[in-house]
Amino acid sequence: MSLSLASNVGALNAQHNLTRSSNSLNKSIERLSSGFKVNRGADGPAALVISEKQRAQIAGLRQAIDNTEKAVSVVQTAEGALNEISSILVKVRSLALDSANAGVNDDDAFAANQAEIDNALDTINRIANNTQFGEKNLLDGSAGVSGVADDPDVTYLKSTAQTSAGTYAVEVTTQAERANVTAGTAQSGNLAADETLTVNGVSITLNSGLDQAGVIARINEFSGETGVIAEDDPASAGQTRLYTTQFGADASISVVSDTAAAATSSGFGTTADTDDGVNVAGTIDGVAAAGSGATLTATSGASKGLAVKVGADAADAALSVDGAQGNVTVTNNSLVFQIGANQNQTASIAINSVLASGLGVGVEGNSFSSLEEINVTSAANAQDTLAIIDAAHDEISNIRGVLGAFQSNTLESIANNMRATLENTVNAESVIRDTDFAEEISKFTNSQILVQAGTSVLSNANQTSQGILSLLQ
Numbered sequence: 214m215s216l217s218l219a220s221n222v223g224a225l226n227a228q229h230n231l232t233r234s235s236n237s238l239n240k241s242i243e244r245l246s247s248g249f250k251v252n253r254g255a256d257g258p259a260a261l262v263i264s265e266k267q268r269a270q271i272a273g274l275r276q277a278i279d280n281t282e283k284a285v286s287v288v289q290t291a292e293g294a295l296n297e298i299s300s301i302l303v304k305v306r307s308l309a310l311d312s313a314n315a316g317v318n319d320d321d322a323f324a325a326n327q328a329e330i331d332n333a334l335d336t337i338n339r340i341a342n343n344t345q346f347g348e349k350n351l352l353d354g355s356a357g358v359s360g361v362a363d364d365p366d367v368t369y370l371k372s373t374a375q376t377s378a379g380t381y382a383v384e385v386t387t388q389a390e391r392a393n394v395t396a397g398t399a400q401s402g403n404l405a406a407d408e409t410l411t412v413n414g415v416s417i418t419l420n421s422g423l424d425q426a427g428v429i430a431r432i433n434e435f436s437g438e439t440g441v442i443a444e445d446d447p448a449s450a451g452q453t454r455l456y457t458t459q460f461g462a463d464a465s466i467s468v469v470s471d472t473a474a475a476a477t478s479s480g481f482g483t484t485a486d487t488d489d490g491v492n493v494a495g496t497i498d499g500v501a502a503a504g505s506g507a508t509l510t511a512t513s514g515a516s517k518g519l520a521v522k523v524g525a526d527a528a529d530a531a532l533s534v535d536g537a538q539g540n541v542t543v544t545n546n547s548l549v550f551q552i553g554a555n556q557n558q559t560a561s562i563a564i565n566s567v568l569a570s571g572l573g574v575g576v577e578g579n580s581f582s583s584l585e586e587i588n589v590t591s592a593a594n595a596q597d598t599l600a601i602i603d604a605a606h607d608e609i610s611n612i613r614g615v616l617g618a619f620q621s622n623t624l625e626s627i628a629n630n631m632r633a634t635l636e637n638t639v640n641a642e643s644v645i646r647d648t649d650f651a652e653e654i655s656k657f658t659n660s661q662i663l664v665q666a667g668t669s670v671l672s673n674a675n676q677t678s679q680g681i682l683s684l685l686q
Contacts, residue, residue, distance in 0.1 A: 224675050238660035244648045245657060251646045253381040260645050273554030274635040281340040281628040284550040284560075285357040288620045291351045291564055294344040295613050298337050298567060302606045305333050308589065308600050309552060315592035319600070320438065323590040327437065330589060330598075335568045337584075341568045353568030356548050364539030366524040370508065370583065371571035373518030374563055378545040381498040381516045382537070385523055389460040389493035389507040389533035394468050396480030399451030400425040407475035410470050412455065414437045414591070419479060429453060429480055429531030438590045440580070441466060447529060453480060456531040457490060461506030464490035493523060493533055497541075503575065507533050510575045520574045522582060553626050560627070562619045564612065572605035 244250050246267040308326045308654065313317060318326075341352045350356065358372040365381055381548040408419040415438045419428055432443035432455065446454035446467050457464040467487045474482035499515045502509040510520040521541055526532045547563040565571070579597045581587050584605045587598040 214616060225668060227670045231670075234660055234663035234667050237673065240662050241653055241657035241660055242414070245650065248648050249646050250460065250653070264642050264646040267638055267645070270554055270636065271642060272630050274638065275553055277399055277554050277558070278628055278631050279553055279637070280550060280625050281552050281631070283491050284548075284552065285620055285628075287346045287349075288562075288616050288624065289350070290345065290346050292613055292616045292620075294340050294352055295567065295609055295616070298340055299609050299613070301333050301337055302602055302609065305330050305587075306599065306606070308333075308601045309421050309587070309595050309602060312589035313592055315595075317447075320590075323438065324456065326589050334585065334587075337557065337567070337569050341566065347676070351564055352567045354568070354571070355546055357563035358543060358545050358547070358566035360519065360541050360543040361564065362521065362541045366534045367538045367541065368524070368570075370520040370522055370523040370574050371518075371539055371565060372520075372543055373565070376511075376543055376564075377515040378516040378543050379515055380540050381511075381519060382540050383495065383497055383509065383521055383523075384537045385493060385495040385509075385533065385535050387491070387494035387504075388526070388535045389523065390491035390505070391456040391458070391460050391531045392464045392466040392488045393454060393456035393484040393491040393531040394395050394466055394481075394488050395420050395449070395454040396474070397482060397486075398474040398476065398478070398480035398600045399449070400428065400453060400478065400480050401451060401476040403477065404428070404479070405475075406472065408470055408472040409480065410468065410479055412441050412468050413593075416437045423455060425451065437588070440464075440588065440591070442530075444530070449631045454531075457580075459490065459532060459580045459582070459586070460507060461490045461492045461580065461582075463506070472633065478533060484594050504578060505575050506580075508575055510581045520571075539629065547599060550624070552624065552631075554631070560619075560623050561684035562616070564616070567612070569605075570606055573601035574584065576600050576604050 230399055243252060248258065251264060253261075254501075255512075259458060279638070285330065301358050308330055312323055312326045342350070343354045343534050344350065358368040358374065358376050358378075358438040360372055362369050362383070364477050402424075404419055404423045406421045407483065408421075410417045410419055410432065412432065412435070417432055417435050417439075419431055423431065429443040432441070432453075436442055436458065440458050441455050442458060443453055443455050446452040455466060455468055457466050465487065468481050469485040470479055470481040470483060470489055472478045472483070476478050482563050489652045490506075493507050493509060494505065495502055497509060497519060498514055500511065500514045501517070507524075511517050519541065523533045524539060526534050547561040549559050549561045553561050554559060570583050572584040574579070574583045579600050580594070581597055581601050584601055587601050589595040
């Protein structure tokens with residue numbers, strides 16, 4: 214073996230190995246202190262790419278689970294309010310049943326039941342308008358399929374989940390008609406004697422001396438019980454006309470007096486005058502719609518489920534408007550929830566309006582067109598009211614069922630699936646990126662010993678040149 218001063222190969226070799234051991238020790242310290250075996254791209258380019266994607270997915274899954282839990286809270290808020298409306302409807306139904314028991318009820322009892330029902334309907338509307346999650350209304354139609362008419366003579370009532378968003382033309386081809394009768398004789402003077410007028414089974418006493426305006430006012434005092442309004446016939450001044458408050462074939466009127474028709478009587482006479490109303494007929498979006506009273510309901514096409522109510526003719530209150538009635542624009546404002554970690558992984562649900570005007574709409578064979586119009590001031594009205602309430606209660610129950618299914622089968626099931634996915638994804642990311650402390654401690658100890666040994670060897674290697682000095686002495 215030759216000795217030289219210019220190059221100390223042994224020392225260089227020791228230094229090289231010491232550097233490698235020091236780098237390995239520093240890497241182990243970094244992994245042990247950070248908890249990750251991949252801290253930068255150089256530590257594992259492919260592992261970094263895969264783990265970063267998994268980290269994004271993990272963050273997305275965690276947020277999606279939070280989103281789903283918030284969505285459950287929204288659904289439960291709506292369902293809780295609907296439960297209260299359901300309870301109110303049960304109470305209203307009991308009041309209607311009480312009024313239907315006409316054999317024991319007098320006018321005051323009918324009026325008391327009606328007053329309580331009116332208050333209950335106000336409460337339903339208040340719940341529908343005020344139920345919110347944060348500042349988002351849930352039950353007034355703004356969170357479902359809603360609509361608006363551009364003609365003041367048309368009122369949007371409701372849509373269903375089958376109604377497509379769009380603009381639909383409304384046209385009346387056959388006017389709805391209220392049941393109406395006109396006195397055969399014009400009243401030109403004051404009543405000559407007391408007279409009893411029986412309107413829809415309700416006896417109304419007309420005192421002598423009343424002029425036509427007084428007779429009309431007296432009859433209208435009983436409108437709540439008779440369902441009939443009196444007016445001076447617009448087609449023949451001086452003749453008194455009576456018409457029902459309701460439109461349609463299920464509206465009827467019967468009027469008879471105990472006094473013969475004369476200029477100084479009400480003019481109706483002792484022979485009963487009767488009449489039935491006529492249901493509206495028309496089209497929605499050019500397709501024939503089902504008519505009930507003054508309500509048109511689309512039964513097919515894109516507008517299926519859309520229900521609108523047409524108003525009274527300005528010239529004749531006993532008739533509805535006729536012809537083209539503008540357009541109704543339907544908008545789908547369904548609640549949309551992001552329930553997945555990736556783009557377009559959403560679920561939506563529509564909660565339609567539960568205002569009284571949109572419940573119990575289009576019940577066949579009924580004199581009322583919606584829950585808003587129910588009246589229990591007579592036994593016959595109470596029977597019709599029961600049918601409307603039952604229909605409204607079914608609608609509320611169906612909405613609650615849909616919300617419950619959405620919560621259970623969509624939100625909660627998806628959340629459970631995402632929790633399992635999150636667990637497995639976190640585990641996969643941990644395998645790729647997290648430090649295995651058992652393995653790394655072994656490497657750390659090995660590197661630490663090698664550094665200590667390398668330092669000692671380097672020191673000894675640097676001493677080999679001292680042997681040359683002894684040869685020069």
